[in-house]
Amino acid sequence: ELKVEQNPLFLSMQEGKNYTIYCNYSTTSDRLYWYRQDPGKSLESLFVLLSNGAVKQEGRLMASLDTKARLSTLHITAAVHDLSATYFCAGGSGGGADGLTFGKGTHLIIQP
Amino acid sequence: GAVVSQHPSRVICKSGTSVKIECRSLDFQATTMFWYRQFPKQSLMLMATSNEGSKATYEQGVEKDKFLINHASLTLSTLTVTSAHPEDSSFYICSGHLHSTDTQYFGPGTRLTVL
Numbered sequence: 001e002l003k004v005e006q007n008p009l010f011l012s013m014q015e016g017k018n019y020t021i022y023c024n025y026s027t028t029s030d031r032l033y034w035y036r037q038d039p040g041k042s043l044e045s046l047f048v049l050l051s052n053g054a055v056k057q058e059g060r061l062m063a064s065l066d067t068k069a070r071l072s073t074l075h076i077t078a079a080v081h082d083l084s085a086t087y088f089c090a091g092g093s094g095g096g097a098d099g100l101t102f103g104k105g106t107h108l109i110i111q112p
Numbered sequence: 113g114a115v116v117s118q119h120p121s122r123v124i125c126k127s128g129t130s131v132k133i134e135c136r137s138l139d140f141q142a143t144t145m146f147w148y149r150q151f152p153k154q155s156l157m158l159m160a161t162s163n164e165g166s167k168a169t170y171e172q173g174v175e176k177d178k179f180l181i182n183h184a185s186l187t188l189s190t191l192t193v194t195s196a197h198p199e200d201s202s203f204y205i206c207s208g209h210l211h212s213t214d215t216q217y218f219g220p221g222t223r224l225t226v227l
Contacts, residue, residue, distance in 0.1 A: 031214070042205055043156075043218040050214075088155065099146050099158035099171070100216060 002027050004091050006103035014111055016078055021106045023072040023089035032072045033090045033100065034063050043088065046074075079110045113139050116208045118219035125196055126227055132192045133222045135206030141186035142208030146216060147179075150203040162189045196226040 003026040013019050023032070031050050035043040047056045049065035049072060056063050060083065062075045072089055086107045090100040115138040125131050135145055143164050148156040160181050161169040168181035178200075180192040193200055203223050207216040 033215070035218075042221045043207075045215055045217060048213070048215050090156075099161050100156075101158070102155045104155045 002029055002091050002093065002101045004089060004101050004103040006089055006106050008106060009104055010107045012109045012111065013076075013079055015080055018078065019076050021074040021076075021087055021089075021108075023074070023103055025070050025072075025091045025101075027070075028067075029070075029091035029093050031092050032065050033092070034061075034072070034074050035088045035090065037086045037088060037105070039086075046087075076108075081110050081112055084108055084110045114208075114210050114213070114215075114217040115139050116142075116206065116217050116219040118204075118206055118222050120222060121220060122223045122225075124225045124227065127197055128195055130192055130194045131196055131224060132190055133204055133206075133224075135189045135191070135208070135219050137187045137208040137217075140208065140210050142189075142210070143186060144209040145183060145189040146207045146209070147181065147189075147191050148205045148207070150205060150221075152203075156205060159191075193224065196224070198226045200224065201226045 005024045007022050034046040037043050047063040052067040054065045060077045065072045086105045088102050088105045090102045092098050092100045117136045119134045145162040147159045150156045158171050159174045162181045162183040164183045164186050170176045183189040203221050205221040207218045209216050
């Protein structure tokens with residue numbers, strides 16, 4: 001059974017700073033997803049990581065995957081207030097058509 | 113592209129009644145759809161996998177007779193919460209799987225409150 005752990009669960013940071021959210025998973029997962037959720041809203045897909053060493057970047061967010069360490073990271077560069085949200089990582093197996101196992105989420109607050 | 117809608121967005125009902133939630137993929141066909149539940153300030157938990165034209169697959173601990181799922185077409189799945197109780201109050205989110213991107217796209221969610 002796949003288990004996904006995120007840390008930290010809560011992060012308060014100042015604008016302009018860099019930080020990393022970590023996502024560890026327990027068993028082989030052939031894909032790792034990162035989603036963003038704003039309060040009261042559903043999930044917005046950020047990244048899909050499919051192979052070891054995969055790195056994807058979009059704006060101030062960069063995600064990477066190390067399948068040997070069973071670790072994915074979401075790095076935030078020069079944070080801005082608009083990035084305040086809850087970020088979830090999720091693992092899946094058996095191709096993308098399997099249900100996802102989510103981490104508990106990282107509640108990120110970026111203060112001016 | 114890859115938009116999923118849910119209806120209603122919010123529903124309040126009395127204990128013992130049934131509530132139907134619709135999940136539609138608006139611009140793609142979703143052979144597989146998923147239903148998740150999210151309690152306040154918690155993560156999403158997979159409830160069931162809905163495959164078009166076949167019976168849904170439920171996760172352990174999810175009562176199939178209480179949470180009825182119907183995936184009658186490639187763009188519509190429905191979740192019916194039968195004989196709802198206050199502990200069923202939650203945020204229900206569906207997703208549709210898009211083959212070309214191998215990604216699940218999530219609907220906006222339905223907030224169910226059972227009085």
